[in-house]
Each structure stands twice: as structure tokens, then as C-alpha cells.
Amino acid sequence: MSTLVTRVRLKQITQLIEKGKRLDERGLLDYRDIKIEQGLIEKAEGSAKVLLGKTEILVGVKVETGEPFPDTPNEGVQTVNAELVPLAHPNFEPGPPDENSIELARIVDRGIRESHAIDTEKLCIEPGKKVFVVFIDVYVLNYDGNLIDASALAAMAALLNTKMPNYEIKDGELKMKQGYTPLPMKSHPITVTIGKIGNTLIVDPILEEEQVMEARITMAINEQGNICAIQKGGSGFFTPQQILEASKIAQQKAEEMRKKLDW
Amino acid sequence: MNEKPDKLIDKKGIRLDGRKADELRQVKLQVGVLPNADGSAYVEHGKNKILAAAFGPREMHPKHLAQADRMVLRCRYHMAPFSVPERKSPAPSRREVELSKVIRESLEPALFLELYPRTGVDLFIEVLQADGGTRCASITAAALAIADAGVPMRDLVVACAAGKVEDTVVLDLYDAEDKLGVADVPVAYMPSLNAVTLLQMDGILTPDEFQKAVEMAMVGCKKIYEMQKEALKTKYMVVKEVEE
Numbered sequence: 001m002s003t004l005v006t007r008v009r010l011k012q013i014t015q016l017i018e019k020g021k022r023l024d025e026r027g028l029l030d031y032r033d034i035k036i037e038q039g040l041i042e043k044a045e046g047s048a049k050v051l052l053g054k055t056e057i058l059v060g061v062k063v064e065t066g067e068p069f070p071d072t073p074n075e076g077v078q079t080v081n082a083e084l085v086p087l088a089h090p091n092f093e094p095g096p097p098d099e100n101s102i103e104l105a106r107i108v109d110r111g112i113r114e115s116h117a118i119d120t121e122k123l124c125i126e127p128g129k130k131v132f133v134v135f136i137d138v139y140v141l142n143y144d145g146n147l148i149d150a151s152a153l154a155a156m157a158a159l160l161n162t163k164m165p166n167y168e169i170k171d172g173e174l175k176m177k178q179g180y181t182p183l184p185m186k187s188h189p190i191t192v193t194i195g196k197i198g199n200t201l202i203v204d205p206i207l208e209e210e211q212v213m214e215a216r217i218t219m220a221i222n223e224q225g226n227i228c229a230i231q232k233g234g235s236g237f238f239t240p241q242q243i244l245e246a247s248k249i250a251q252q253k254a255e256e257m258r259k260k261l262d263w
Numbered sequence: 264m265n266e267k268p269d270k271l272i273d274k275k276g277i278r279l280d281g282r283k284a285d286e287l288r289q290v291k292l293q294v295g296v297l298p299n300a301d302g303s304a305y306v307e308h309g310k311n312k313i314l315a316a317a318f319g320p321r322e323m324h325p326k327h328l329a330q331a332d333r334m335v336l337r338c339r340y341h342m343a344p345f346s347v348p349e350r351k352s353p354a355p356s357r358r359e360v361e362l363s364k365v366i367r368e369s370l371e372p373a374l375f376l377e378l379y380p381r382t383g384v385d386l387f388i389e390v391l392q393a394d395g396g397t398r399c400a401s402i403t404a405a406a407l408a409i410a411d412a413g414v415p416m417r418d419l420v421v422a423c424a425a426g427k428v429e430d431t432v433v434l435d436l437y438d439a440e441d442k443l444g445v446a447d448v449p450v451a452y453m454p455s456l457n458a459v460t461l462l463q464m465d466g467i468l469t470p471d472e473f474q475k476a477v478e479m480a481m482v483g484c485k486k487i488y489e490m491q492k493e494a495l496k497t498k499y500m501v502v503k504e505v506e507e
Contacts, residue, residue: 099360099361099363099364102357102360102361102364103360103361103364103365105357106357106358106361110465113465114465114466114467115467215368217462222467224469225469225470226467226468226469226470227464227467227468227469227470227473228465228466228467229464229465230448230462230463230464231365231462231463232365232368232459232460232461232462232463233364233365233368234368235367235368235371235372236372237372237453237456237458237459237460238458238459238462239457239458239459240457240459240477240478240481243459243462243477244474247470247473247474248470251470
């Protein structure tokens with residue numbers, strides 16, 4: 001997802017980072033301001049909008065019934081899809097999802113799935129036949145860097161806002177009842193992406209910084225401070241020492257954010 | 264795999280397929296296996312059987328994808344419909360699209376992209392049989408195919424996974440361990456440059472276990488690295504014997 005940035009600007013960013021400074025005067029390991037708004041789409045079972053600086057993500061959650069996977073007959077199904085909506089950036093084009101949106105969706109999915117955030121066993125209606133399917137749709141509304149962290153945060157915020165329809169089984173038939181219960185959740189992973197510019201590690205890059213970033217590494221951290229999912233991206237590399245450093249940064253940032261969000 | 268085994272590791276620390284915790288599966292590497300490709304390699308990693316072919320550097324098609332200042336590496340990771348127990352649709356899945364991307368990004372750091380502007384290298388990886396750890400075996404084969412095509416490289420890229428099965432950190436998970444185990448950490452590595460070019464993980468690990476897994480995977484990588492170099496030399500040793 002490269003955009004046009006002048007070489008002078010790229011050089012300026014690299015030189016600033018070398019000195020431990022950034023374009024928007026943040027520290028290397030500071031996030032931009034985060035704003036979360038929940039429940040703004042009434043027709044969805046759950047929704048949340050996250051503003052991370054100027055990056056804006058809307059996530060809608062729909063809960064429907066469907067068949068379980070054959071290898072997990074007693075568990076509900078979770079699916080994540082991401083759309084880089086053309087109104088979010090001139091480089092986003094309409095059409096089927098490209099590798100960037102597929103990767104984004106799969107990173108968000110992995111963080112939620114591997115930390116067992118959703119209690120999928122409680123989404124089983126009839127083993128092997130009928131379960132609830134949770135559709136998590138990530139909508140990028142404005143792109144200014146760090147889509148991964150913003151999307152993962154918005155997805156979790158939307159899940160925490162999700163209500164499931166009450167139901168009963170009468171004569172073998174599924175009947176929806178009045179009222180809702182919250183979606184059963186077991187864990188609240190927080191996703192932190194660390195970028196590498198030169199030999200410096202930073203968090204929460206803006207779009208222009210992403211253009212000089214050689215590589216990134218994303219880690220989802222659970223309440224116990226354990227790592228639940230990782231994805232390296234970009235055409236650069238990390239030394240083993242940098243990976244350990246990144247994992248420490250991720251844990252520290254996740255803990256800070258957890259306190260702020262009270263998750 | 265029809266039935267879940269009770270235990271994946273026995274009391275003596277031996278895994279279901281008879282390996283110790285830090286033991287690799289049998290790896291067989293062969294270079295120059297496809298006559299029409301500029302470079303090619305075949306890898307058998309346990310029951311994984313994977314072919315990789317490299318074409319280029321050559322003119323980009325379509326032309327508008329060419330970059331004025333560098334070479335473009337394109338990569339397609341694809342699984343044959345018969346490579347897994349249940350037939351896989353030949354259409355590229357989301358998983359294959361993601362793996363194609365991460366495999367490409369694991370190889371790009373090894374190439375001098377800036378030296379070949381306006382050209383492209385196409386890399387095709389076909390998984391003929393899958394048994395856990397195909398992305399790693401694919402990277403090992405793909406690096407050999409690129410080297411075989413004569414494209415200069417900073418180092419060979421070699422990949423191997425480590426993970427956690429029951430309570431033990433183990434090297435090189437096969438299918439059953441991958442599905443029933445706790446975590447899987449694939450790592451791609453350039454040993455001479457000490458650079459990690461791919462790192463993924465699913466499952467839950469403590470920070471200490473994670474560190475141990477990455478270190479274990481890197482030891483595995485270094486072993487396969489030696490085999491890679493050997494495989495490249497072997498291709499030319501065969502030619503020499505004919506000359507004599």
C-alpha cells in the first residue's frame with residue numbers, strides 16, 4: 001500500500017527517527033490519541049468505531065445461525081472480513097479484496113481466535129447442526145497508518161458491544177425469543193504493531209512513516225501478558241534481538257492500553 | 264487424521280512420529296528439477312512434498328506493474344487439490360493469498376531488487392502434499408529456486424517452525440501436532456546475516472516459551488541451511504561427473 005511521498009520527506013522522517021523524534025512530535029513508543037465509540041450502528045448486533053489519530057475504522061458485528069465446522073461440532077463460528085473502502089484513500093480501489101485487506105482480516109481474526117476471546121462453545125445451539133456465526137466486518141473509513149492495531153481494537157470494542165438474540169428450541173425447532181444477552185467473551189487481547197525504520201523500533205506509525213518502514217511485527221497480547229498471535233510483514237527483516245525487544249514493547253504497550261481501556 | 268490420539272508426547276518425551284522434542288523431520292532437497300524454469304527446487308520435508316520454480320529476472324507482464332527503480336518479486340503459493348485429506352478447491356483461498364504475501368516478504372530481503380529495475384521474478388510454489396509446515400518448506404525450496412535461477416542473493420533464506428505441544432516446546436511440528444498442539448511459530452531466517460525475515464505465530468505462549476521457540480526454530484533453520492548449500496553444489500557435481 002504505497003502512496004506518493006516525496007523523497008525529501010522520507011529522508012526527513014528517517015533522520016528524525018534516528019534522533020528519536022517524529023513528525024508529529026510523539027515519542028517513538030507513543031500511540032496517537034485513541035477514541036472509541038460503541039453501538040453506533042443500531043441494525044448490527046454490535047458495532048464500534050475507533051479513531052487512532054486520523055485513522056478511522058468502523059467494525060460491525062452480525063450474529064446469524066449457521067452450520068459448525070465438522071472438526072468443531074460444538075463451537076460457534078467466527079469470521080473476519082476487512083474492506084479497504086475506496087472512500088478511505090485515493091489508492092484504495094473497488095473490487096475483490098486484495099492481499100492487503102486479506103492479510104489485515106486474517107491478522108485481526110488470528111488475534112481474536114487464538115486468544116479464545118469469544119467463548120465459541122457457548123454459541124452452540126445444536127451440536128454438529130446449528131451454531132451461531134459471528135461475522136466481524138472491518139470497514140476502513142480513513143487511512144492514516146497502522147490499520148492493524150486500529151482494526152483489532154475496533155473489532156474487540158465491537159465484540160464487547162455485541163448482543164446475541166435469545167432463543168429456545170421447541171419441538172426441535174429454533175425459535176427466537178424477546179430480548180438479548182451479551183456475546184460470551186473469555187479474553188480481551190490487545191494488538192500492538194511495532195515498525196522498524198533503520199534500526200529503530202517505533203509503534204503506531206502514521207501513513208508517511210509506513211512508507212519508510214522496512215518491516216513490521218504485530219503481536220496480540222492477552223490479560224496474562226502472554227503472546228497469542230504474531231505476524232511479521234514488510235520486505236525487511238528483524239534481528240533476533242529486535243524480535244525480543246519488540247515482544248517486550250508489545251507487552252508493555254498492551255498493558256498500558258489495557259489499563260486505559262479498563263479491559 | 265480420523266481419531267484424536269490421547270497423547271502427542273509420551274513419558275520419555277518421544278513424539279507420536281518417533282521424534283525427540285528438538286529433532287527435525289527428514290529433509291530432502293533437490294535443485295534444478297524443472298527443465299523449463301530458470302531455477303527450480305523440490306523439497307521433501309517429512310511428508311510435505313513441494314515444488315518451487317523461479318522465472319526471471321524478465322520483462323514484467325503486464326507492463327504497468329513494472330517499477331522504474333527496482334525489480335518486482337511476484338510469488339504464488341498454491342496447494343494442489345489432492346495435497347490434503349479433503350479435496351481443496353484449486354481456486355486460491357484467503358490463506359493462500361496471505362501465505363503468498365508473507366513468503367514473498369520473507370524472500371525480498373535476500374534479493375538486490377534495486378539492481379534490476381523494470382524487471383520481474385515470478386515464483387511459483389506448488390504444494391503437492393501437505394503435512395504441516397508447508398510455508399516453511401516452501402520458503403526453503405523457493406530460496407533454492409531463486410539461487411538456481413542465478414539471481415544474486417545476500418544469503419539463502421531458510422525456514423523452520425517450532426511450537427508447543429502439550430507442555431513441551433518442540434521443533435518442526437507436523438500436521439497432527441499443528442492441529443492439536445498449543446502453538447506454532449514458523450520462522451524464516453538468513454543465517455549468515457542473522458536476520459529473521461518471516462515470523463508468525465498462532466496459539467498462546469508465555470514470553471519465555473516464545474523466546475525458546477524462536478531460538479529452537481533458528482537452530483533448525485541452520486541445519487537445513489547446510490543441506491540447502493549441499494543441494495546447490497550437488498547439482499553441479501553431477502555435471503562434473505559426466506565430463507570426466
